[in-house]
Amino acid sequence: MKSSMLALGLLLAMGAAFASDVPKKPAPTMQQILDASKPSDWRPLDPNNTLYMDLPNGRVVIELDPAYAPLHAQNIRTLAHEHYWDGLAILRVQDNFVTQWGDPQAEAEHPTHKKSIGTAKDKIAPEFERDIDPKLPFTVLPDGDVYAPQVGFSNGFPAARDPKTNKTWLAHCYAMVGAGRDNAPDSGPGTELYVVIGQAPRQLDRNIALVGRVVKGMELLSALPRGTGALGFYEKASQRTPIIRVRLASDLQPAQRENLEVLRTDTPTFIALVESRRNRSDAWYLHKAGRIDLCNVPLPVREAKSK
Amino acid sequence: MKSSMLALGLLLAMGAAFASDVPKKPAPTMQQILDASKPSDWRPLDPNNTLYMDLPNGRVVIELDPAYAPLHAQNIRTLAHEHYWDGLAILRVQDNFVTQWGDPQAEAEHPTHKKSIGTAKDKIAPEFERDIDPKLPFTVLPDGDVYAPQVGFSNGFPAARDPKTNKTWLAHCYAMVGAGRDNAPDSGPGTELYVVIGQAPRQLDRNIALVGRVVKGMELLSALPRGTGALGFYEKASQRTPIIRVRLASDLQPAQRENLEVLRTDTPTFIALVESRRNRSDAWYLHKAGRIDLCNVPLPVREAKSK
Numbered sequence: 001m002k003s004s005m006l007a008l009g010l011l012l013a014m015g016a017a018f019a020s021d022v023p024k025k026p027a028p029t030m031q032q033i034l035d036a037s038k039p040s041d042w043r044p045l046d047p048n049n050t051l052y053m054d055l056p057n058g059r060v061v062i063e064l065d066p067a068y069a070p071l072h073a074q075n076i077r078t079l080a081h082e083h084y085w086d087g088l089a090i091l092r093v094q095d096n097f098v099t100q101w102g103d104p105q106a107e108a109e110h111p112t113h114k115k116s117i118g119t120a121k122d123k124i125a126p127e128f129e130r131d132i133d134p135k136l137p138f139t140v141l142p143d144g145d146v147y148a149p150q151v152g153f154s155n156g157f158p159a160a161r162d163p164k165t166n167k168t169w170l171a172h173c174y175a176m177v178g179a180g181r182d183n184a185p186d187s188g189p190g191t192e193l194y195v196v197i198g199q200a201p202r203q204l205d206r207n208i209a210l211v212g213r214v215v216k217g218m219e220l221l222s223a224l225p226r227g228t229g230a231l232g233f234y235e236k237a238s239q240r241t242p243i244i245r246v247r248l249a250s251d252l253q254p255a256q257r258e259n260l261e262v263l264r265t266d267t268p269t270f271i272a273l274v275e276s277r278r279n280r281s282d283a284w285y286l287h288k289a290g291r292i293d294l295c296n297v298p299l300p301v302r303e304a305k306s307k
Numbered sequence: 308m309k310s311s312m313l314a315l316g317l318l319l320a321m322g323a324a325f326a327s328d329v330p331k332k333p334a335p336t337m338q339q340i341l342d343a344s345k346p347s348d349w350r351p352l353d354p355n356n357t358l359y360m361d362l363p364n365g366r367v368v369i370e371l372d373p374a375y376a377p378l379h380a381q382n383i384r385t386l387a388h389e390h391y392w393d394g395l396a397i398l399r400v401q402d403n404f405v406t407q408w409g410d411p412q413a414e415a416e417h418p419t420h421k422k423s424i425g426t427a428k429d430k431i432a433p434e435f436e437r438d439i440d441p442k443l444p445f446t447v448l449p450d451g452d453v454y455a456p457q458v459g460f461s462n463g464f465p466a467a468r469d470p471k472t473n474k475t476w477l478a479h480c481y482a483m484v485g486a487g488r489d490n491a492p493d494s495g496p497g498t499e500l501y502v503v504i505g506q507a508p509r510q511l512d513r514n515i516a517l518v519g520r521v522v523k524g525m526e527l528l529s530a531l532p533r534g535t536g537a538l539g540f541y542e543k544a545s546q547r548t549p550i551i552r553v554r555l556a557s558d559l560q561p562a563q564r565e566n567l568e569v570l571r572t573d574t575p576t577f578i579a580l581v582e583s584r585r586n587r588s589d590a591w592y593l594h595k596a597g598r599i600d601l602c603n604v605p606l607p608v609r610e611a612k613s614k
Contacts, residue, residue, distance in 0.1 A: 095526045096481050128594070146450050146600045174403050174506045183590050198529075199481045199507055199602045203587060206594040219402045219533040222505075226526040280510060283490050287435070287513040293453045295506050 027281040033272050034300060041269040042261040044304060047249035049073065051080055054244040060217035061258055062177055065157050067136055068170045069127040069211045072179050075120050076190040076211060080248040082118040089240035090224065094232025096199055099221040100180055101243060102192030117191055126185040127209040129169035132161055137266040143291040147202045151294040153265035157213060158294050160205065170210035173200045173295035175218050178210045197222040200295040215262060215301045263300040334588040340579050341607060348576040349568040351611060354556035358387055361551040367524035368565055369484055372464050374443055375477045376434040376518045379486050382427050383497040383518060387555040389425040396547035397531065401539025403505030406528040407487055408550060409498055424498055433492040434516040436476035439468055444573040450598040454509045458601040460572035464520060465601050467512065477517035480507050480602035482525050485517045504529040507602040522569060522608045570607040
């Protein structure tokens with residue numbers, strides 16, 4: 001305290017021309033911004049857009065994004081409601097790329113007993129991009145992007161857009177979940193899902209439907225043993241992690257649901273958070289980047305204080 | 308075959324004005340480029356810059372980069388030569404960030420029996436960036452970067468540079484290895500090393516010395532259970548993966564060394580590889596990115612055919 005008082009005294013003595021040299025209060029850290037956030041900076045997960053995937057070691061929570069993938073979200077709700085994934089497995093873990101789960105039979109060369117998809121659809125129109133809509137929130141990031149004319153966040157999801165074509169699409173950042181497909185664009189109905197576990201594979205953007213994001217339990221999918229077959233598929237059935245069950249939160253009683261909130265991305269608090277990561281104020285950083293990549297922006301999730 | 312013959316016939320009938328519509332041979336895939344590569348497109352690892360870290364589940368091979376971190380490379384050689392890491396452990400695995408190893412005592416609140424670093428140095432001048440040198444190869448990538456004015460590859464390592472300041476530095480891409488430090492810039496002598504296991508944390512660039520890259524065995528570091536303490540440190544000693552030994556390849560007999568080659572990044576073959584990843588020619592890709600991020604470029608490594 002004493003030295004800053006002294007500095008202020010010196011500056012006053014040197015006159016107003018040096019006012020910009022007044023020692024500034026250090027910029028807040030991300031944690032300080034989160035600590036100072038208001039309840040309205042957060043939103044609860046919508047149970048109708050929230051999946052719980054229970055694995056032997058714990059639960060993965062996935063938030064679906066019906067704004068960008070409404071048809072896929074609806075099909076995935078149906079699949080979860082009808083217990084499609086129960087007893088299926090994690091089939092593929094490719095280092096620095098994706099973890100993928102679904103029906104082992106669907107990946108077999110000669111499938112003999114593929115699990116029925118019940119009343120879900122087998123084909124869905126591609127949802128690789130959609131029209132820009134002024135009603136869809138979009139917080140633009142200031143530092144540009146290698147892959148797209150503009151990037152930012154829409155309802156908590158990393159996204160890109162091209163004002164020239166009026167199109168917008170979700171971006172393949174870490175923890176984003178997509179619907180695997182074969183060569184046909186409509187062949188990914190959401191039965192086989194994948195999550196990004198490495199450097200953002202942005203070349204997949206606009207080629208495949210992203211449907212949501214892992215908001216809890218990511219380490220249960222990222223720390224799995226890598227598959228040794230082609231594309232990281234497990235070569236033996238015994239290597240696969242079984243899926244105990246996948247449920248839609250709205251199919252559970254309210255008391256049985258997770259009570260998570262995500263930070264809204266259309267708030268001044270989020271803009272302050274981005275700034276705190278563009279220019280880290282902790283003493284460790286000798287060189288502040290002054291920039292941030294879309295997929296380096298943290299998207300905080302917390303337990304709500306009460307239901 | 309028939310339909311393409313027909314298409315060619317139609318084009319000929321329509322005249323030369325449509326010549327650009329003649330179906331082109333599809334661009335080669337990365338695998339086709341590698342299959343067609345010449346022996347001179349590859350270089351063997353220099354045993355004096357190659358570390359073998361043996362873990363209970365296998366071997367990690369790290370290539371040091373003496374062009375960007377000569378002092379750290381020299382200290383790390385000394386540490387390996389004197390068996391510093393033997394019996395130490397992997398201390399930290401933070402999801403989507405880094406895996407870190409070294410002396411558990413060095414991270415303890417009240418260290419009682421820190422391992423001696425022998426004749427290695429305790430402090431090293433920071434090697435966070437270096438001058439651009441025309442003799443240092445640098446293959447520029449064409450698509451820009453969020454963090455730096457220019458990015459590319461130097462001797463097989465992802466790097467960035469700023470022609471205005473005449474500085475260049477290694478980039479924190481997946482699998483890059485750095486020397487952890489405390490707040491003092493000279494406090495990272497290479498005793499505690501980390502490797503990037505998630506989205507490239509480019510905010511670390513120019514803040515800490517990158518010393519090399521994992522060229523084999525990355526999955527032994529990326530698939531470890533995440534630590535549950537602050538910053539991903541393991542909370543119990545029993546959770547740590549022990550390091551059996553770390554050796555410099557040149558300290559082993561030639562017959563005992565790994566026989567790996569890395570693709571040179573200063574060749575037309577590498578430029579063709581980058582192009583094959585900017586515009587994927589496989590039928591699955593409906594939308595070609597036409598761009599690539601520095602940390603999305605694969606850096607192939609192979610077993611040499613003979614010694």
